């Protein structure tokens with residue numbers, strides 16, 4: 379899509395008064411909509427529904443924090459997603475993957491703000507406890523020109539990015555819900571600690587080092603969003619109230635839209651070796667890669683086995699197993715290195731929220 383087109387549609391959305399800045403969305407909801415919610419639904423939330431929504435609110439706050447860091451350096455700076463002042467060299471390196479990367483980063487960031495703000499507002503409207511992680515905003519910001527100097531919840535400077543989503547969505551015979559495992563698209567990236575944003579202005583060169591950081595970000599974007607793509611349908615199987623189901627079924631597919639976009643862009647990451655640390659981004663269309671499991675233009679899910687191998691293959695989100703889904707998300711984000719530097723109390727809180735969400739059952 380051309381930047382101008384997208385910008386125009388964003389502007390007209392803005393003019394409707396719905397997206398009046400991330401910080402005010404919650405207030406608007408409270409003033410105008412909460413009484414309507416209350417009238418529309420007579421019964422309250424079950425403890426399980428509240429636990430699932432609280433876990434999702436926490437996950438969305440964490441997502442927002444990382445997306446905001448990306449936006450400050452590589453996205454579009456405006457009143458919808460305020461904060462940074464941008465890094466022209468990093469933005470240009472990201473645009474090697476797609477000329478609209480800055481717009482997409484901006485829009486993904488704004489979406490995450492609305493996700494946690496909405497879920498918290500909904501919980502409050504039902505008299506339930508909301509989620510606030512501000513006491514854990516202690517991790518350092520990037521020192522690169524363009525980033526705000528504030529405390530962060532997530533660390534984008536020491537990532538190990540699991541890139542097996544790439545082969546998982548290209549396999550016609552395997553499904554993680556059957557215990558199947560998947561090869562890494564970028565093996566080096568899955569087993570190290572690599573920056574996904576410039577840590578300081580020294581990271582802006584040499585050229586292939588900065589491009590490796592942008593490539594890392596490109597694969598990380600899809601890693602994050604495929605996680606949300608699975609998390610919502612996995613947890614939806616445990617909710618009770620039809621309106622809570624509606625919330626999960628309405629937010630979840632936006633994560634899938636994000637994932638689909640990022641999967642397409644990651645395929646444009648140029649093959650290279652980072653001269654500073656040896657990280658290799660392979661040519662995914664060439665041996666030993668290539669073929670159905672790696673081919674970069676297979677950006678829609680290949681049909682695969684679902685529920686039982688006796689059924690015909692089906693094009694699906696994967697995984698969607700509900701058992702342990704919330705704890706699985708916490709483990710994946712922790713293994714990603716996003717929380718390096720957070721204290722034990724942070725992990726204890728995430729663990730408790732995930733455990734409560736995973737204990738929820740439809741009808742209780």
Ligand SMILES: [Fe+2]
Nearest residue numbers: 438441490493
């Ligand atoms: Fe989200």
Ligand SMILES: [Fe+2]
Nearest residue numbers: 441603606633
């Ligand atoms: Fe997301």
